[in-house]
């Protein structure tokens with residue numbers, strides 16, 4: 001593919017305001033390691049979530065001489081700590097969205113999940129910002145198809161957060177070129193188009209907040225360390241094989257295989273971190289204790305539940321909707337004591353980013 005297809009014509013938009021909402025996502029096959037400008041070293045697969053989301057409002061107006069590019073507010077208040085990351089994002093996307101040079105943007109973002117819950121919000125934050133930006137472009141590009149719009153949102157979101165490319169749509173998204181899904185790409189994520197067995201409909205994801213502190217090492221550093229990792233080639237092969245196996249399991253409704261692959265991916269992610277130079281350990285002893293209890297519960301009660309992990313200590317539980325009551329009871333009886341402030345968040349699979357409002361002022 002030639003990424004120049006995403007270079008927009010230049011134009012001078014009038015003033016307006018666009019509001020949208022993007023959910024977070026949870027990877028089943030993990031993206032870990034990147035090259036070039038946010039290209040993944042292996043394909044990944046994720047469930048898009050519903051409740052954990054970022055709402056972004058973007059007000060745009062002609063940029064005055066000497067004026068900066070943007071103001072960033074979190075929940076109505078200026079937030080300086082995010083400015084460098086957003087500035088870098090604008091540097092990366094400006095060749096593809098030249099009209100941004102003519103605009104001043106007032107960005108106001110807010111997460112629906114607790115601010116210090118330890119849940120990574122960069123995926124939903126960058127996807128919602130990308131969706132707002134490309135929505136402006138869509139107004140001025142009469143012939144832009146829905147498919148192109150979604151591809152470009154995902155492409156732009158990727159330049160802010162790799163995993164953010166997968167939050168544009170749902171319920172299952174694939175990012176990274178692979179031979180098992182035609183149309184898959186390193187540039188943007190696509191909807192998984194083949195059969196999804198009924199058992200995965202409205203699949204549940206409960207996040208146990210083991211530790212809500214900011215991570216000691218960013219995922220960006222972790223991705224970079226993969227380029228010189230001694231196991232990089234084995235990891236690429238493993239991710240590819242696991243993708244094939246899990247896609248078959250998802251279409252057949254084979255929960256045993258699904259569970260095996262999801263947990264292997266979570267453990268591999270953290271093993272790769274621990275075996276990188278210098279090593280990073282993000283899980284806590286409580287993470288391992290919860291995993292042990294979960295496995296006992298699965299065996300004893302015959303509930304097809306599994307765990308996965310992001311680049312942090314919190315445990316994501318994944319299970320079919322029909323077991324929800326039983327699982328919540330188990331969490332309240334056994335797991336909640338391992339959670340910081342007894343906090344856990346219930347979520348389920350969803351369909352991706354939504355436009356909430358668009359007004360020309």
Ligand code: PMV
Nearest residue numbers: 027030031161162163219311
């Ligand atoms: O998108 P980033 O750079 O925050 O990386 C996310 C990496 C993992 O969450 C660990 C895995 C994934 O595929 O989402």
